[in-house]
Each structure stands twice: as structure tokens, then as C-alpha cells.
Amino acid sequence: MDYIIIVAGGKGLRMGADIPKQFLPVGGKPVLMRTLERFREYAADLQIILVLPKAQQDYWRELCQQYHFDVEYTLANGGETRFHSVQNGLALVPDDAEGVVGVHDGVRPFPSVEVIRNCYETARTAKAVIPVIPIVETVRHLVSESNVQRSITVPRGDYRLVQTPQTFDIQLLKAANRQPYNDGFTDDASVVEAYGFDITLVEGNRENIKITTPFDMTIAEALLNNNNSVSVR
Numbered sequence: 061m062d063y064i065i066i067v068a069g070g071k072g073l074r075m076g077a078d079i080p081k082q083f084l085p086v087g088g089k090p091v092l093m094r095t096l097e098r099f100r101e102y103a104a105d106l107q108i109i110l111v112l113p114k115a116q117q118d119y120w121r122e123l124c125q126q127y128h129f130d131v132e133y134t135l136a137n138g139g140e141t142r143f144h145s146v147q148n149g150l151a152l153v154p155d156d157a158e159g160v161v162g163v164h165d166g167v168r169p170f171p172s173v174e175v176i177r178n179c180y181e182t183a184r185t186a187k188a189v190i191p192v193i194p195i196v197e198t199v200r201h202l203v204s205e206s207n208v209q210r211s212i213t214v215p216r217g218d219y220r221l222v223q224t225p226q227t228f229d230i231q232l233l234k235a236a237n238r239q240p241y242n243d244g245f246t247d248d249a250s251v252v253e254a255y256g257f258d259i260t261l262v263e264g265n266r267e268n269i270k271i272t273t274p275f276d277m278t279i280a281e282a283l284l285n286n287n288n289s290v291s292v293r
Contacts, residue, residue, distance in 0.1 A: 062103070062105075065150065066111065067164070068095075098173070109136055114137050116138075117135065146237060
């Protein structure tokens, strides 16, 4: 049995909106609904666990009624940090479960089904997998020396931008998430790395943007208007 934990705890501060970003409509439908639908498109039997702050759950239920949203999922309460939110989601996965569990940002509605499938299938043997894309811009590294800050160009080919879903053997992620929290846990891969396990990289899709700012909403609308850009295949 495979699972996906979709974490949606944003407050929308960078969006400048009163409504949390995961609930904002893109293409006439809340972002979070599009995200859940994409994973249901990947597999009808995938067990979806949605992690939401308790204070946002009533509003989400109202949206589900308003939009006649019928994708099945199990709801978990959000935690103090992303790490704790994922822990809450993992608690709904049976301790003796075997298979793959993914963790995905609720405000990434456009992972391709091909990328999702590759992440899950690769994780069956590699145990810990993340999708990444190349950096196309020049990258400079800020360096502070004697209270003076300067920057140096670094080879962009040595770096990748990390996306989600990040997929793991269920028992591996459960064990890694029993570690005490620290500020270095920026994503689930960093948690598993701290546990001592290497991460395997697979190719992501550039359309799999994380919607954080008003500009991102503009991009998302444009992607939806170009059906080829957000193809599920």
C-alpha cells in the first residue's frame, strides 16, 4: 500500500492575501484541490493524507462543499513546523505498513503523473528519492570575510533545485522522523539524510512550481491555459 502526505500549512503572508495560498483559486479551482486531484490521477488506490492546520479545516470543508470536491483523503492536524506536520501525517500510516510514502507541498499543483510515478517506482528499490531540476541561471555564493561581504560565481552544473513529491520506504521515513527536530530539517530528504541514508535524484518537471507569491499565481494561470504545459503524462 502506497501513501502520499500532502502538507498544506501556509498562511499566505508572501501572497499578501487574507486567504491562505493553498485555498486561492487558480483556473477557477482552489490550488489545493488541483494538487489532490493530480495524485488521484496517478493512482486510484493511493492513500491520500492531507495535513492542514486545525484552524483552517472548517474553511476547507466549506470549500469542498462549494466546489463539490469528492476526492477521498484522510485529514491530519498541522504541527508547529513542517517536520511536525509530516510526523502527524505519518502517524496515520500503520506502523507495520510496507510500501512507499511520499510527501508533497500542497501548493505544488502541477507535478506530472510521469514524475510522480518515477518517484514512487524508483523508491521501491532506492528507498529515498527526490525530483530535481537543473539551475538555468548563473549562481553566486555570498561570502563574508572580515565583516565585508562579497560574492563569487559557482558552477551551476553542480547544483539542482529540489521539488516534491519526495518518496521514501515507509519504514525508513518513520524511523527518520523519530529523530529530535533541528533547524536543518528543511525538507524530508534532509531528515532522512540526517538519519544516515543517501538520497537518489530523479528528473522533475519545470512546471511543478511552488505557488508562493502573486507572480506564481500568474504563472499558474498561464500554465493552465496551456494544456500541454501541465500534461499529466
